[in-house]
Amino acid sequence: MTTQVLPQSFAQQARSFLALTKPRVVSLIVFTAVIGMFLATPAMVPLQVLLAGTLGIALVAGAAAAVNCLVEQRVDAIMKRTRWRPLPRGELSALQTLVFAGALGGAGLWLLYHYVNALTMWLTLATFVGYAIVYTVILKPATPQNIVIGGASGAMPPVLGWAAVTGEVTLEPLLLFLIIFAWTPPHFWSLALYRTEDYARAGVPMLPVTHGKEYTRLQVLLYTLILFAVSLLPYVVQMSGLAYLIAACILGSVFLAYALRIYFAYSDAVARKTFRYSIAYLAFLFAALLVDHYL
Numbered sequence: 267m268t269t270q271v272l273p274q275s276f277a278q279q280a281r282s283f284l285a286l287t288k289p290r291v292v293s294l295i296v297f298t299a300v301i302g303m304f305l306a307t308p309a310m311v312p313l314q315v316l317l318a319g320t321l322g323i324a325l326v327a328g329a330a331a332a333v334n335c336l337v338e339q340r341v342d343a344i345m346k347r348t349r350w351r352p353l354p355r356g357e358l359s360a361l362q363t364l365v366f367a368g369a370l371g372g373a374g375l376w377l378l379y380h381y382v383n384a385l386t387m388w389l390t391l392a393t394f395v396g397y398a399i400v401y402t403v404i405l406k407p408a409t410p411q412n413i414v415i416g417g418a419s420g421a422m423p424p425v426l427g428w429a430a431v432t433g434e435v436t437l438e439p440l441l442l443f444l445i446i447f448a449w450t451p452p453h454f455w456s457l458a459l460y461r462t463e464d465y466a467r468a469g470v471p472m473l474p475v476t477h478g479k480e481y482t483r484l485q486v487l488l489y490t491l492i493l494f495a496v497s498l499l500p501y502v503v504q505m506s507g508l509a510y511l512i513a514a515c516i517l518g519s520v521f522l523a524y525a526l527r528i529y530f531a532y533s534d535a536v537a538r539k540t541f542r543y544s545i546a547y548l549a550f551l552f553a554a555l556l557v558d559h560y561l
Contacts, residue, residue: 282352283366286335287328294549295327295423296320298446301552302427302439305505305559311431318381319430323423325374326390332367333398336360338406344468347461378430386430393422407469410476417450424552441499442555448493449548452486452525456541459483460534483529486540490525494518497551506558513554521547 300320303311335342335353343354352358358366371394378387396419405412421443428439458465458472459482465472474482497514500506524540 278357282357285352286332286358286363286366287370288331288334289328291331292324292327294545295420296324297549298442298552299323299423299427299430301556302424302442303431304427304556305424305438305442306428306431315382315430318377319386319427322374322377322382322386323390323426323430325370325377326394327374327423329367329371329374330394330398332363332370334402336363336367337398337402341468341470345461345464347464382430383433385433385435386426389422389426389429389435393419393426396422407471410471410473412471413451413454413473417447420450421446437503438500438505441496441503441505442552444496444499445493445551446548448489448496449544451489452493452521453541453544453548455482455486455489456528456537456544459486459528459532459537460541479532483532487525487529490522494522500555506555507561509561510554510558513558514551517547517551517554 300316303316303319335351338348339351339353339360342348342351348354353360353363375387375391378390397416401412401416401419405416409415424442424446425435425439428442429435455473458474459479462472462474462479466475473485497518498511501508501511501514521540521543524536524543527536528540
């Protein structure tokens with residue numbers, strides 16, 4: 267699909283390039299990565315690691331988002347939720363997007379290698395490939411389990427942050443990985459439930475399209491139960507204390523209440539509220555880990 271590129275001012279073009287990076291998504295990625303950095307040390311994170319690690323991970327995440335926009339421009343043009351993006355609107359060309367993603371990702375990997383450590387660079391590169399290639403190109407158009415399998419790349423940021431500080435991957439960051447991995451299905455399937463027609467029209471085999479809404483509602487509930495249990499593991503292994511446990515139980519109970527409403531009293535409004543709450547849930551849960559860490 268080729269779209270004629272419309273003339274833009276420098277400021278308009280800059281906004282278009284920024285939109286390619288999906289700033290709201292990247293901000294949550296960077297936030298969990300930074301939390302991983304602070305949880306990896308009882309003291310303060312070295313300033314060089316904090317700055318270079320944060321910027322490097324953000325740049326590579328933005329590059330992955332840009333590649334996602336490039337690959338999915340046909341689907342984005344069909345779906346109401348995404349037709350405003352720069353490529354469907356003809357604000358940027360495929361070549362511009364490709365060059366931008368390459369420059370952004372290359373700069374991020376260079377920062378991580380030279381100012382953080384090689385392990386973080388390689389793990390970040392693997393995360394980029396997992397999201398931009400494995401999930402976007404292979405899994406998303408092929409299987410309704412795309413979110414479950416592809417969720418592994420989205421769950422990597424706290425592992426990247428931990429590796430940036432310690433130069434290794436231990437049990438603790440893997441528990442953080444597991445939390446985001448379990449969070450991803452109820453988060454995205456809540457969105458897919460009230461966007462089912464959109465995904466069906468675009469030919470994307472999301473779970474409610476292939477297996478129906480009732481089955482998807484059950485899966486949202488089951489994965490939320492799994493998430494609740496997994497969120498308690500940092501306390502179980504004494505990675506965190508009572509303050510985190512209380513926060514995890516409160517946040518998880520609210521999420522579970524939403525999931526129960528989705529299953530027993532579904533409406534698009536409930537699914538929309540669940541999706542929005544899931545974002546706040548993850549942010550507050552990781553914030554609770556950080557606060558508890560320094561208590």
